[in-house]
Amino acid sequence: FGLEGGERLDALRASLTEMLAFGANPLSLLPPLQRETAKYGPVARFLRIRERTDEQIYGLIAERRALADGDDVLSMLLGASHEDGSPMSDTEIRDELMTLLVAGHETTATELAWCFERLVRNPDVLRKLVAEVDAGRDEYVTATIRETLRRRPVLINAAPRKVMAEIEVGGWTYAPGCHLVPNAYLVQHDPEIYPEPYAFRPERFLDADPGTYTWIPFGGGRRRCIGASFAMLEMGIVLSALLSRTELRSGGGHLELNRRRMITVSPSKGGRVELRSRTASESPARAPASV
Template sequence: MQISIEVVLGLREGERYERLKQLLPAIFQHMRSPMMQVGFAVPFVLRDLGLWSPWGYLLQLKQEIYQLLYAEVQERREQADSSRTDILSELIFARDETGELMADEEVRDLLLSPLLAAQDASAVAIAWLLYWTHSLPEVCEQLLRELDSLGESPNPTNVVQLPYLNAVCNEALRIYPTQLFTFPRRVESSTEVMGYELSPGTILMGCIYLLHQNKDLYVQPQQFKPERFLERQYSAYEFMPFGGGTRSCIGAALAVFEMKLVLTTILSRYQLALVNRRSEQANFDGLMCYPASSIKMVMREINQRQSQPQHFVSGSV
């Protein structure tokens, strides 16, 4: 969470920073509460009855987060600094195809997705990565050999470009994508798709999970085979773990960057083992796909040559 706030907003301290550190986990926790789960199954329960209702409390959390983000956007707009490299700074200076800057409200709305994705989605993806790499030892061994080829204290840019590491991350995101559906699309004019007549106002959502399980695209789709991403280049319409088209998740690059650095750091420094040797089951919960048993692991030993933290990893990881 600290990394995501720093990378997305460029904040490391202050009242706004501390409040976001409280609100972002709170919204995750509330979304997974029993009452909210009932509401997702029975939508009419989700009514705004004020702070004492599950939906009303969620809206209050969201409103306060938006207020904090909007205040940060306005402040940074007034103190525009093109030398800053956080995502907020990039969005403030970004222009559309007509050369216009985005409105403060647009920038604010775009910030929430990477803030959330860099925490929850990345954590779930890393959990699946740890499961696959430790249930299939040959995958872990090949990853370590590839990482060793970079020598000691490798540059993070070189790490994230490793081909087999990229294939392993892609396969983990393919078999159990952390985001099960694309962002909603609204039909603007009457059209036909695969024999279906769609009228204006119709809301469409693509199922990423079913796409990634398509046997015409992926032979033995339930098998974890990173090699498929080394043997073939899949299009953005065949592999879309973060959504497709121009409306894919803005936090995708940050999430994958986190996945690769955290996984390689753990694998190179520690020898872990799965507590449960049975096949892990997926828990399809809301918009995400969680490991049902939470991937419990034990540490067997610390690799002596990696007893000191690698330089490319922040101390807050």
């Protein structure tokens, strides 16, 4: 949102966190029930917090419009225009910011949490990954992220597709009007496609790119995730930076169970790991940072 650290950022962060917490309530998935209960309970509370958050965001947009400078996302959105040259309205900018936050930040951060959760429980993979990062090679980093997205897709289902014309899938015929929901978890754990599907093995993706129809953590077709490449890039940068500077250790305990958090399926304890700074001799490729 282009805010420097400080009171206003803290206030906006608190509002957004409170607002997004509604995503953990099953009511968030049931719009008809939300309409019924809009005047009381969690829905009323959500609407109140959303109003407060909107005030903060619209205030920020107005200030930035007046300043007309900056190189953050908000400034870029303010500088963007429609095909006919007209600028984006405040509501459109607000919606874009929320999309970036909910569709972009939450998913990517949670997938990274799963990546750490998987790595500390698969020390051979972690060791190899650290060696590859130290050698400045990216292939194994990408393969590890792809394997995390296979093994622990944060969005289990792609968005439902409405059948427009009769179609046969896997021997079943679906009539127009049906809704089909592609399930990434099931496809990505089919032993005919991925032998030993429950093993965490980035090597699966070293020699071949993932299949369009067999690796679908970002959905597929025309509505495939628009931020997929950006998310892969972000995760690669964070993972490499972190491993080159710190040593990862298990935060203890058994593997973390799935827990629904906002729109994503996340590790029940947040992907808890211990980090220790690496010394210069342990980290040959990059200078150690203070963490």
